Amino acid sequence: MKGYTKPLILVLSVLLIDQLVKFWIKLNMTLGQEYKILGDWFIIHFTENNGMAFGLEFGGETGKLALSLFRIAAVIGIAYGLHYMVKNKYHRGFILNVALIFAGALGNIIDSTVYGMLFSESTWFEKARLFPIEGGYSGLFHGKVVDMLYFPLVKGNFPDWFPIWGGSDFLFFRPVFNIADSAITVGVILILIYQKRYFKEEVVEPASYNSEVVED
Numbered sequence: 001m002k003g004y005t006k007p008l009i010l011v012l013s014v015l016l017i018d019q020l021v022k023f024w025i026k027l028n029m030t031l032g033q034e035y036k037i038l039g040d041w042f043i044i045h046f047t048e049n050n051g052m053a054f055g056l057e058f059g060g061e062t063g064k065l066a067l068s069l070f071r072i073a074a075v076i077g078i079a080y081g082l083h084y085m086v087k088n089k090y091h092r093g094f095i096l097n098v099a100l101i102f103a104g105a106l107g108n109i110i111d112s113t114v115y116g117m118l119f120s121e122s123t124w125f126e127k128a129r130l131f132p133i134e135g136g137y138s139g140l141f142h143g144k145v146v147d148m149l150y151f152p153l154v155k156g157n158f159p160d161w162f163p164i165w166g167g168s169d170f171l172f173f174r175p176v177f178n179i180a181d182s183a184i185t186v187g188v189i190l191i192l193i194y195q196k197r198y199f200k201e202e203v204v205e206p207a208s209y210n211s212e213v214v215e216d
Contacts, residue, residue, distance in 0.1 A: 107180030115143030
């Protein structure tokens with residue numbers, strides 16, 4: 001188990017926090033409900049999506065199933081990659097960053113795979129219930145991903161001369177996301193920042209030889 005302990009603790013910690021927050025949101029908030037944490041800068045806003053990270057959608061029921069299966073295949077691939085990296089003693093920072101990405105991907109897979117069977121439908125007027133008698137709101141692989149973190153840090157309007165969006169509202173950061181999305185993003189950014197450290201080539205010193213000078 002040497003080398004696996006820290007990545008495993010990181011993955012389990014991210015998963016636990018991610019799922020606890022999502023369960024609380026589902027059972028205690030109606031769809032669209034929000035709480036302002038830091039004024040208008042940080043808001044807990046409950047929304048769900050059928051698709052990818054940061055609220056992006058992926059088309060229809062067939063697309064949803066394909067995305068869920070792709071996520072599962074990707075997570076299996078990342079898990080194998082983590083095992084390979086630990087076994088071959090890759091840089092510890094790189095391993096932990098990949099573990100963050102793995103935990104985030106797995107957190108969202110749990111939503112899309114089983115949430116539809118565990119919860120009743122969340123609506124604008126009714127909170128979800130866990131293990132409803134009538135069954136969940138969808139079947140296996142067709143659950144919705146729970147999002148809640150909203151940071152509308154900057155609001156304004158594009159100037160009229162601005163191409164395409166001239167005169168329209170401007171909002172940064174518009175997407176609503178979750179802790180799993182954050183783990184993936186942080187892992188990727190850290191890999192990009194520290195890639196030279198993670199993948200630096202070892203300089204091999206040329207071998208020295210005791211050469212004899214042969215004189216004629």
